[in-house]
Amino acid sequence: MENIIEVVAGIDIGGTNTKFGLVDKKGNCYCEGSVPTNSDRNIENFVNELSKLIKENLTSQPDLQLKGIGIGVPNGNYYKGTIEHAANLKWKGIVPLAKLFKSHFEVPVALTNDANAAAIGEMVYGGARFMKDFIVITLGTGLGSGLVSNGKLIYGHDGFAGELGHTIVRHNGRQCGCGRRGCLETYASATGIRRTVFEILSESMENSPLRDISFNELTSDKIAEAATKGDVIAKEAFEYTGELLGQKLADSVAHTSPEAIFLFGGLAKAGDLILKPTQQSLEKHLLPIYRNKIKVLLSEMGEINAAILGAGALIWKEIEQN
Amino acid sequence: MENIIEVVAGIDIGGTNTKFGLVDKKGNCYCEGSVPTNSDRNIENFVNELSKLIKENLTSQPDLQLKGIGIGVPNGNYYKGTIEHAANLKWKGIVPLAKLFKSHFEVPVALTNDANAAAIGEMVYGGARFMKDFIVITLGTGLGSGLVSNGKLIYGHDGFAGELGHTIVRHNGRQCGCGRRGCLETYASATGIRRTVFEILSESMENSPLRDISFNELTSDKIAEAATKGDVIAKEAFEYTGELLGQKLADSVAHTSPEAIFLFGGLAKAGDLILKPTQQSLEKHLLPIYRNKIKVLLSEMGEINAAILGAGALIWKEIEQN
Known part of the structure; x- marks a missing residue:
C-alpha cells in the first residue's frame, strides 16, 4: 500500500x-x-x-x-x-x-x-511561525493588511477587518480610489511611491533619470533601481514612503500591539530601501510604552509561491481547528 | 445547609x-x-x-x-x-x-x-452581551479604549494593546502628555473638549457664559450644561469633538471592523451631545464597505458600579476559560 x-x-x-x-x-x-x-x-x-x-x-x-x-x-x-x-x-x-x-x-x-x-501564510510557513500577535502589510498596487491577535486572524464582525491601506495618514491628503482623501495606500504602495516621485520631481530642481520616464511607465522596481544607483530623487521617495508608513503603523501598534510587522509584496522587494526608513519612522512615532519592542521585518514568504501557500495555510488552519 | x-x-x-x-x-x-x-x-x-x-x-x-x-x-x-x-x-x-x-x-x-x-464589563454585563467584535472608548480625563475581537480582548504581544487615545488625529496637532502631538485624547476627552472650548473662545466673537470660567474651573459637565441651554460655543465644542472622534474611529474600524463602538465615561454622560456628532462623523469618514454597519452606542454600564463590575467580569472570564 x-x-x-x-x-x-x-x-x-x-x-x-x-x-x-x-x-x-x-x-x-x-x-x-x-x-x-x-x-x-x-x-x-x-x-x-x-x-x-x-x-x-x-x-x-x-x-x-x-x-x-x-x-x-x-x-x-x-x-x-x-x-x-x-x-x-x-x-x-x-x-x-x-x-x-x-x-x-x-x-x-x-x-x-x-x-x-498572506498573514496566515506568514504564520504557518513564514517569519511569524512562533508569533501570536503580528501584522502583515502587503505593498502592491495598493496596501493590504492582515492582523493577527491571540493567534487568530482578525476578521471583524463582517469579515472585512484589516483595511489599513484606507486609514488616513494625511487629513485632506492625496485623492484615493475609495473616494476619500489621505489614505495610507496613496503614499505607501507601489502606486503611492510613483506619486511621491512625481511630487518630488515637481518640487525639486535636482537632475534625475526618473525625469525621462512617464507616470504610466514608472514602476517601483525602476525607482528602486535608481535609488540603488544613488539617485537623490528616488532615495528621497523611499525615505518619504517609509516615513509615512512608519507614522501610520505607530497608530496600528496602538490598536493591537504586535510583536512584529512584516512587509510583503512588490515594494517590499526593495529591501532596506523601504525597511530602514519605515523602522526609523515607526520607532520615532511610537507611544513611549511601545518603543524598542516592535520588529519591522521583511516577509519570509518568497514572492512566487506566497499567495498559494497563504491560501493553503488558511484551510489547513481551519482543518486543524475543527 | x-x-x-x-x-x-x-x-x-x-x-x-x-x-x-x-x-x-x-x-x-x-x-x-x-x-x-x-x-x-x-x-x-x-x-x-x-x-x-x-x-x-x-x-x-x-x-x-x-x-x-x-x-x-x-x-x-x-x-x-x-x-x-x-x-x-x-x-x-x-x-x-x-x-x-x-x-x-x-x-x-x-x-x-x-x-x-470596562470593555470586559460591557461584554459580560452591558450592551455587548451578544457581541464578539466591539470597541469601548472611555472618555475621561484622557481617552482609554478596549478592543474585543473574536470574543476576546486584544491584549497584544506585551499586554498593552488598545491605546487609541494616543493615535494621531492631527499631524503636528495639539501637545499631548505623552510627549507627542495631535493625539486623539487631546481633542476627544473631558480635557480635550475644554481645550476646544478655549480654542473656539479665542477665535470667535460670540458671547457665552463660558467666558466667565477659567480653564482650571471648566469641566465637561459645565460645557454640557451650557450646550443644553443653547450656548453656541459649547454646542460647537461638542460638534468638533464628535467630528474628530468619528474621524479617527473610522481608522479603528479599518483595523478590527467591530459591530459596535460604545462610549463610556465622564464625557459620554453628555449623551446625544457627543453621540450624534460622533455617529455622523464616523459614517461620513468610513471606507464605503463599512458604511451603515457600525453602531455607535452609549455604554449600558452605569457610572457607579461599572469599574468594579468590569474588574469582576475580567476574573469571571478567566475562571470560565480555565
Whole structure:
C-alpha cells in the first residue's frame, strides 16, 4: 500500500491571473498551475475550469489526498464564503464562490482576501511561525493588511477587518480610489511611491533619470533601481514612503500591539530601501510604552509561491481547528 | 445547609481612590467600599489594608465564597500581573500587584487597565452581551479604549494593546502628555473638549457664559450644561469633538471592523451631545464597505458600579476559560 500524502488546494485569484497549487502541511507544493481570471467566461465556468484542472492533477498523482480548498481573493468574505463587490474582478455583486467549489469537491472550502491569506501564510510557513500577535502589510498596487491577535486572524464582525491601506495618514491628503482623501495606500504602495516621485520631481530642481520616464511607465522596481544607483530623487521617495508608513503603523501598534510587522509584496522587494526608513519612522512615532519592542521585518514568504501557500495555510488552519 | 454564593472581588484602582466590591456572576454586588489610593503607605501596606477589608466583608457574609480577584488599574499588564510605570500612581517602576494579592488569597488574580476592564464589563454585563467584535472608548480625563475581537480582548504581544487615545488625529496637532502631538485624547476627552472650548473662545466673537470660567474651573459637565441651554460655543465644542472622534474611529474600524463602538465615561454622560456628532462623523469618514454597519452606542454600564463590575467580569472570564 502506498503512502497517502494529505494536501489542500491553495488558490490565489488576482485581477489578471488565478494561480493554484496542491500543498501539504509543511508547505511542499506538488503541482502548480494558472488560468486567466478575466476572460469572457462567467463565474460558474471559471470554477468548472479550475476544478477540472485540480482534479486532473489529483488523478495524475494518486498518492495525493485532497483535504480542503483555501482561496485568497479580493473582497473575500471569510464568514460567508463570498466575493463581495470586488472592484478589480469582473464578477459583480455578491458571488457565492465557496458554494460553487463545494459542488465540485466534498471537502471544506474557506476564503479570505489576499492580504489575510498572506498573514496566515506568514504564520504557518513564514517569519511569524512562533508569533501570536503580528501584522502583515502587503505593498502592491495598493496596501493590504492582515492582523493577527491571540493567534487568530482578525476578521471583524463582517469579515472585512484589516483595511489599513484606507486609514488616513494625511487629513485632506492625496485623492484615493475609495473616494476619500489621505489614505495610507496613496503614499505607501507601489502606486503611492510613483506619486511621491512625481511630487518630488515637481518640487525639486535636482537632475534625475526618473525625469525621462512617464507616470504610466514608472514602476517601483525602476525607482528602486535608481535609488540603488544613488539617485537623490528616488532615495528621497523611499525615505518619504517609509516615513509615512512608519507614522501610520505607530497608530496600528496602538490598536493591537504586535510583536512584529512584516512587509510583503512588490515594494517590499526593495529591501532596506523601504525597511530602514519605515523602522526609523515607526520607532520615532511610537507611544513611549511601545518603543524598542516592535520588529519591522521583511516577509519570509518568497514572492512566487506566497499567495498559494497563504491560501493553503488558511484551510489547513481551519482543518486543524475543527 | 445554607446556599453558597460564589463571588469575585472587583477592584478599581484610580489615581485618587480605590473602589472594591464583591460581585456574583450575574453582576449583583454584595458589598462595596473604597480606600484612598494616594496616601503615604507603600504598595505592600496598600494591598494589606485592602485585603483586610475584603476579608472582613467575606467573614460578615459567610454564604459568600471568593472565587477570584479582578483588578482594573492604570498601566496594568495582563500577562505579568504587574503595574508598569503608571504616571498617575505614586508606586513607581514595576509593581507585582497580582503576586501581592496572591499572598493574601488562594484564588486566581487577574489585572488589566481600566479601559480593558470596562470593555470586559460591557461584554459580560452591558450592551455587548451578544457581541464578539466591539470597541469601548472611555472618555475621561484622557481617552482609554478596549478592543474585543473574536470574543476576546486584544491584549497584544506585551499586554498593552488598545491605546487609541494616543493615535494621531492631527499631524503636528495639539501637545499631548505623552510627549507627542495631535493625539486623539487631546481633542476627544473631558480635557480635550475644554481645550476646544478655549480654542473656539479665542477665535470667535460670540458671547457665552463660558467666558466667565477659567480653564482650571471648566469641566465637561459645565460645557454640557451650557450646550443644553443653547450656548453656541459649547454646542460647537461638542460638534468638533464628535467630528474628530468619528474621524479617527473610522481608522479603528479599518483595523478590527467591530459591530459596535460604545462610549463610556465622564464625557459620554453628555449623551446625544457627543453621540450624534460622533455617529455622523464616523459614517461620513468610513471606507464605503463599512458604511451603515457600525453602531455607535452609549455604554449600558452605569457610572457607579461599572469599574468594579468590569474588574469582576475580567476574573469571571478567566475562571470560565480555565
